[in-house]
Amino acid sequence: GESGTGKSLIARAIHDFSDRRTLPFVTAQAADLHGMDGPSSLLARARGGTLVFDEIGDFDDESQGRIVRMLDALPTNAPRIIATSQEDLAQKTEAGLFRKDLFYRLSGVTMTVPALRERVEDIPLLASHFLARDARDGFTAKTLRADATEAIRHYPWPGNVRQLENTLRRLAVTAPEAEIGRAEVEATLGAQPAPRPQAGGATDEQLSAAIGRHLQRYFDLHGGVLPPPGLYDRILREMELPLIEIALDATGGNQAKCADLLGINRNTLRKKITDLDIRVTRRRKLM
Structure with a gap:
């Protein structure tokens, strides 16, 4: 996952909610492996708990x-x-940039942590959690007004959970009232209005990441065994069906507009409608 998505927090949660929770939790960097007793020292420190190799x-x-x-x-x-x-x-x-033998030894269970902008529904919950934790740490108890919650939901959070956590900590310290409003959020984020999701590159990046997560989950479901041959054509076909159906709905069933939106000619679209057995409704009349 991207920087700041909470990978270390998830590793800690795995440890804390396991039967190893009373044993040590050790985070290691590359430098910790060097020297005569590097790996042995790490194992001794972890003592049957959890050993995390960070990045x-x-x-x-x-x-x-x-x-x-x-x-x-x-x-x-x-x-x-x-x-x-x-x-x-x-x-x-x-690409030959990471050892294959190590990759296979580590890939028993793989978890992809999505960027915060791809799980907007989590943002208010995380914000409430951070403010409650700050209150337990001795800061004045604060809550977010509806307009402040809306502002943080629409901010892209390039620094992910870590940036959200730091922002809420600053608000817990600096906001003058017990209820934090949109103005305080925008001031803390740089005296600029919280930006709305942008079309174009950012959306394309999110779409690519979402597709990547689903494809990774598809591979994971095979339990380390490769999927059946012909995966490329099979995946494209499965993606093509909902793409054409959604594009037809978006254009009101107008196949000329749909073909233009998809960047294909109308004959190609008609053939795909037939080949993919897309049900033709009154809003989707064949030309």
Whole structure:
């Protein structure tokens, strides 16, 4: 997941809600692997708890090799191993930028943490959680008014959960009233109105990320076994059907407009409607 999406928090939650919660939780960087007792020292510190390799995609080849050797010789009381990365390790492995043997040793269970802008429904819940936690830490108890909640819902949060957390902490300190309004939110975010979602590149990026998550889930459901052959054509066909149906609905069933929207000619659209067995309704008359 992207920087700030909460990967480390999720790793901590996995530890805290497991039967290892009373054992150590250790976060390691590449530097912790070097030296005579590097890997052994990490295992000793973790003592059967949880050992997290933070941003493992940035580890050099030597550090990756040390982890491979450590994983191949784990003791019986070995800690749970978790690795986080901003980058797609499968792509890095395919490009020869990450060790294949380490990738397969780590990929038993893979979790993709979406960017905060892709889970807008979580933003008010997270904001309430952070404000409540700040109150427990001794700050004045604060809540968000409806207009403030609307402002944070529409902000893109490039820094993800970490940025939201820091913003709410600043508001807990600086907001003059117990109820935080939109003006305070906008001032804290840089004295600019909270931007609305933009068309174009940002939307395309979100769409690509959403498709990527669904494809990754499809692969994960096969339990480490490759899907049946012919995946490329099968995926394109399954994506093509809802795309054409939604485009037809968006254009009121006007196939000329739909073809123009999709960037294909009308004969091609008609053939696809037939091939994909798209049911023709009164709003979708064939030309």
